[in-house]
Amino acid sequence: MDIIGGVSRFQSNVFPDQKELFRKLAQDGQRPRTLMISCADSRVVPELITQSAPGELFVCRNAGNIVPPFAMKNGGVSSAVEYAVVALAVSDIVVCGHSDCGAMKAFFAPEALETMPNVKSWLAHSEPAFEVVKSCCGHLPQDQQVEALVLENVSIQLLHLQNHPSVAARMAQGKLSLHGWFFDIESGEVRAVGPDGVFHAVSGDRPLPVAVPASRRIMRSAEAA
Amino acid sequence: MDIIGGVSRFQSNVFPDQKELFRKLAQDGQRPRTLMISCADSRVVPELITQSAPGELFVCRNAGNIVPPFAMKNGGVSSAVEYAVVALAVSDIVVCGHSDCGAMKAFFAPEALETMPNVKSWLAHSEPAFEVVKSCCGHLPQDQQVEALVLENVSIQLLHLQNHPSVAARMAQGKLSLHGWFFDIESGEVRAVGPDGVFHAVSGDRPLPVAVPASRRIMRSAEAA
Amino acid sequence: MDIIGGVSRFQSNVFPDQKELFRKLAQDGQRPRTLMISCADSRVVPELITQSAPGELFVCRNAGNIVPPFAMKNGGVSSAVEYAVVALAVSDIVVCGHSDCGAMKAFFAPEALETMPNVKSWLAHSEPAFEVVKSCCGHLPQDQQVEALVLENVSIQLLHLQNHPSVAARMAQGKLSLHGWFFDIESGEVRAVGPDGVFHAVSGDRPLPVAVPASRRIMRSAEAA
Amino acid sequence: MDIIGGVSRFQSNVFPDQKELFRKLAQDGQRPRTLMISCADSRVVPELITQSAPGELFVCRNAGNIVPPFAMKNGGVSSAVEYAVVALAVSDIVVCGHSDCGAMKAFFAPEALETMPNVKSWLAHSEPAFEVVKSCCGHLPQDQQVEALVLENVSIQLLHLQNHPSVAARMAQGKLSLHGWFFDIESGEVRAVGPDGVFHAVSGDRPLPVAVPASRRIMRSAEAA
Amino acid sequence: MDIIGGVSRFQSNVFPDQKELFRKLAQDGQRPRTLMISCADSRVVPELITQSAPGELFVCRNAGNIVPPFAMKNGGVSSAVEYAVVALAVSDIVVCGHSDCGAMKAFFAPEALETMPNVKSWLAHSEPAFEVVKSCCGHLPQDQQVEALVLENVSIQLLHLQNHPSVAARMAQGKLSLHGWFFDIESGEVRAVGPDGVFHAVSGDRPLPVAVPASRRIMRSAEAA
Amino acid sequence: MDIIGGVSRFQSNVFPDQKELFRKLAQDGQRPRTLMISCADSRVVPELITQSAPGELFVCRNAGNIVPPFAMKNGGVSSAVEYAVVALAVSDIVVCGHSDCGAMKAFFAPEALETMPNVKSWLAHSEPAFEVVKSCCGHLPQDQQVEALVLENVSIQLLHLQNHPSVAARMAQGKLSLHGWFFDIESGEVRAVGPDGVFHAVSGDRPLPVAVPASRRIMRSAEAA
Ligand SMILES: [Zn+2]
Ligand SMILES: [Zn+2]
Ligand SMILES: [Zn+2]
C-alpha cells in the first residue's frame, strides 16, 4: 500500500500550512454547519466539490448515499444524522447522488448482488425509487433509467430524513433545511432539486434550490389557522 | 448556506485542471485500491490526510468509524465493506480513529445520549472497547481514557471486519490486509497499529505497520501441517 | 360475553336483507377501491363514517392509525398496504386519525407506557410528530397539543406510506392518491388535509381535499424536462 | 373517490340520531369489553356481524387476522392487544377468520407473493397452520384445505395471544377469555371453537363456545395441589 | 484450567471401554430419539439424569431452558429444534426446568440484570410466566414463587415449541410429543407435567405424563367432523 | 419414550451415591470455573469428555457450537456467555467443535436447508468459516474440507466471543482465557488450538494450548508504552 507516501506528503507538504487551523480545531472542537450524505464512491469527494476546509463539513458516506428510515435502530446513517442535528445543530443536510453510481446500477444487474447479500439488503432502502423508475421509465435507454434512479433515490432519502424525529423537530422550528444534489462526474456539474422535484444546475449566479425548506411540516385545521 | 460559493469555486477554479482525470474516471469507472472507514467528524478528511486523488479511496464515514459485525443485516457499513471487497477487490482496508472523537467521548457523558437514541444504539458496537478501558484504565485522567478508548475501538472494529465472510475469504487468500490508524488532529500525526497491538507513528522512513496481514486466519491440525 | 346476542340479531334481522350482496361477494370476491387505515378505537367505525357497504372498504386498524416505514419487514400494516395496492389495486388510501386518541394521549402521560412495552415501541413510529408538536406547540394548552399531535401523526404516516415501493410506483403511475383525515367524535365532523398541510371540513358541496395526489413524486433534471 | 358522498350521508342522515351517544363517548371515553382481531377483508365488518354500536368493540384488523408472538417488538397487533388488555381491561378477545380469505389462499399460490414481500414475511406467522394442513389434509380438494387452513390459523393465533405477558396474567387471574371464530361470507354463519378444537355454529339457543376460558394456565406440582 | 486432567482421564480410563460405541456412532451417524432442552446450569446434566449413552440425547442448553417463538429468526434454540425435528425426526422433545434456577431467580432481583443486558433481553421470552406468577402467587414466600415460575416457564416454552411449523406439522401427524419436566437438585426427583397442567413425580411404576401428546392440534368444523 | 427407565435408574442406582454432592450444590449454589459451548450433537457429551462432575461445567449447546456476535440482542448463546462471565465469573471458555458435525456438513448440501429455514439463518454465523474453506481448500476431498470447516468455525466463534463486552473486559483484566477444541468421535481425541492457529492433541504430558490467553487485547501508542 503506497498510501504511506501520501501520509508523508501530507505531513511534510500540506499540514505545516494548515497547522494553525488544525490547532484551533483541536482546541475549540468542530462546528460544521452542514451534514453531507454522499456515496462511498472514490470519485465523489465532498470536500473537493464544495471546496470545504477541515472543520466545515460533517460527512456520512455509504454505498448509494442512503438514509434508512428512523425506525431501523442501530443504524450508522441515522446516528450520523442524529449527531449532526442534535449535538452539532447543523443548519443544512445535503443528500448527494452522482452519475455512474455502482449501487444504483446494481438494480439493473441483480445477479451480481447474489455474492453481496449485505449490499442487496441495504439497497432495499432505495427500492421505492427503483419501482418508480421501472414503472414510469421502463421504455427509456438504460443509462437514462440509471440517471432517473439516482435522482429518485435522492428523493426517497430526503423522505426518510423527514421521519427522523430530530430532523422533523428542527425543520418545524425553521432551523434546518434539506437539499438534494446530483454530481456529474464527467462534467463536474452539480444539480440541486427544488420543491417542485426538478433538478437545476447549481450556479453562483442563482440562489441554491432547496428541496425541503425549513418550517414546512406543520399541519393544522382550517379553523385554527 | 454559503456552500454554493464553494461549488462555484470548484467549478471555475479546480475542476478545469482535473478535467481529464474526471473524464477518464467517468469513462473507465473507479478502481480504488483502498477502503477507508473513518469518522464523520469534519476535521478528519481521508483524502487530505492520505493525499489521495479522486478515484483512489473508497470511503465509508460514520460517527465513530464503526463496523458492525456481519450478522447485522441491512447495514450501511457492512454493505460498503462488501462492495469494496467483492465488487472492487480492494487490497487494503483502513479503520481510522482520531483524537477528540465526539462519539467516543459520549461514553463518558452518557446523559447526552438520552436525546440521541440512535447514536446510543449505534455505540453498542464500541461497547467492548469501553468495557476494556473502564476495567483497565479507570485510574487514568479522562483524556488518556478517551485516547485509550479510540485505540481500543479501532481494535474492536478490526475484529468485526474479520467476521465478514468476504473479508475472511480474501484475507485467507492473501489478497487483503487490515490496518488500524489513529489521526491526531492537533499534530497531524498518523499512527498505525501492528500485530502486537502497539500504535507507531507512520513515517516515510519505515514500513507501514499492518494490523492483520493477509493470509492469517487458517487453522489446522498439527498432523495436517 | 353478550356478543352472542349481537351475532344472533345479525343473523335473524340483518343478514337476510343483505343475502344477495353477501352471496355475490362470496362468489366474485372483493373489489374495494379504498384502503382505510384507522385507529382501533371503538368509537371510530370506518364503515359507519363512510357509509360503506360490505365489500367497499379494505380496513387496517391499529392503535394510533400508524404506518411503519417499509423497511420494517414482517409488519401487519405494511402487509395490508401491499396487499391493497398490489393484489387489489385500490385507488385511494385514507389514513384516519381522530379526537381523544388514547395512543396519541399516551405521549403526554409516558409513565402509563411502562406497563405497555409493545405500545411504547409501536409509538416510536409517531415520535417525529410528537417532537414537532413539543418544539412548536409546547406553549399551548394540552388538549390543543393533543389535537396538533393527531394531525401531525396523520402527516408522518402519509410520509411513511410513500416509502413503500408499491405505493410509490402506483402513485408515480397516476393511479393512487393518499388522503389524511381527522374524525371528531363529538361533532361527527370529518376533516381532510390538502397538499398545503391544512385540514378542511369535508362537505358534500366541495371537492375532497387530497393530501398527496397521484403522480407526484417524479424527479427530473431541468434539461430533461 | 365517491367516499365523500358517504361521509355526507353519515353527517346528514346517520349522525344526528346518534348524536347523544357520540357526545357521551367523547366525554366519558371508550369502555369496550371486547377486542376483535379480524381480517382487513372488506367483506368482514366486525361491527356489522356483532351488531355492535360505536364504543363497544375495540378492533384490530390486518391481512389474515394474525397475532405475531409477543417477542416481535414494535408490532401493531401486539400493541393493540396490550392496549386492550392493560389500558382498557377488556374481558374477551376474539380472533375472527373467514371464508375465501385472500391471505390464506396465498399459501396455495405462492408465486403471487413474489411481488408482495411484506405479505410474504407477514404470513410466516401463519406458517405452522399451513404446515399442519399440508401434512394432514394434502389429499383433500383445495377449497377444503383453504377452510382447514383458516381454522388452523385461528388456532395458532390464539396460541400466540397466550405468550403475551399481559394476556397470560389476565387469563390466570380469571379475567380474560379467548375466542376463535370463523365467519362464512356466503351464509352469514359464525362458528366458534371450543377447548376441544371443534368449531360449532354460534346460535342464540346455546352458550357461546370458548376457545381458552379464563384461568387456565396455572401449572403446579402434585404435592402443591 | 485443570480440565486437561479430566480429558486425560477420559482418554485413558473411559474411552477404551466405549471405543466400539464411538466407532459405530462415528460411522453410522447419530440417531437420537429425544431432544432435551435444558438449562446451562452446571448441576443439571441431561445425560446423567436420564442415564443416556452417547448418541441417545440431542441436547440444547441455554440459560433458563428457553425456546423463543419461531418468528425470531436466526435463533440457536429454534435451529436446534428444527434440526432435531426435520433432520433427525426425533419423537419426543423435553423441556426441563430445575430448582434454584439462576435465570428464573433473576426476575426477583432485576437490578443484577443491569450488568447483563443480553440476559435481560433473553428473559423476555419467560416474561409471560413471570407475569402469571406475579399476579397469582404474589402472596406466597419467594422460594415458592420461584418454583412456580420455573413450572410456568416450562409451560410457556412448550407453548412456543408449538408455534414452530416443523413441530406443529409433526405433532399433527402423530409423530411427536412434548414433555415438560422439573428436576429437583436436592432430591434428585424428576417431575413431569400432564395435559392438565399438574406436575407428577416420575416413577418407574407409572406411565410418564405427557404435556402435549402427538396429534392434538387439528381444528375442524362440527359439520366436517 | 423409554427415557423413563433411565430416570428410574438414575434415581435408584446413581443418585444415592451422589446425594451429598447434590445436597451441597443445592444449598451452596453452583460455582463452575468453565463455560463449555459445544454442539447439540448426541455423540458429544461435554461432561463425559472432560470427566466433570455436576457443578463443574456451565454448558451451552446448540447446533454447530456457534456464538453469534454480541450485537444480536436477545440471543441464547450471548446470554449464556454473559451469565457465565458476569454472574459466575468463570475463568475459561471452551468452544468445542467435533468431527462429522451435521451443522457444518449442511454447508456442503445446502438443498437440505430449504426445509430448515431457521438452521439456514443460524449458520450465517459460520459463513466466514465456510468462505475461507471454499476459497482455500476447494481442491481437497470433501471430508478434509469438512474438518477444515469445523476448525475454522471454532476460530470464528472465538472471534465472536471477543466482541462481547463482558468477555473483552475480563480478558483485558487477565481473568479469562479462551479455548478452541476439536473432539474426534471415532478416536476420542481432543485437540486444542494455540495462538498460532494450529490444533494439537491434548495430552496429560503437555500444557494445554490456549487460543487467546487472558490479557491480550490492550492497544496502546508506542509513546505510551
Ligand atoms: Zn455511488
Ligand atoms: Zn469521531
Ligand atoms: Zn385512537
Ligand SMILES: [Zn+2]
Ligand atoms: Zn382474509
Ligand SMILES: [Zn+2]
Ligand atoms: Zn437454570
Ligand SMILES: [Zn+2]
Ligand atoms: Zn455438530
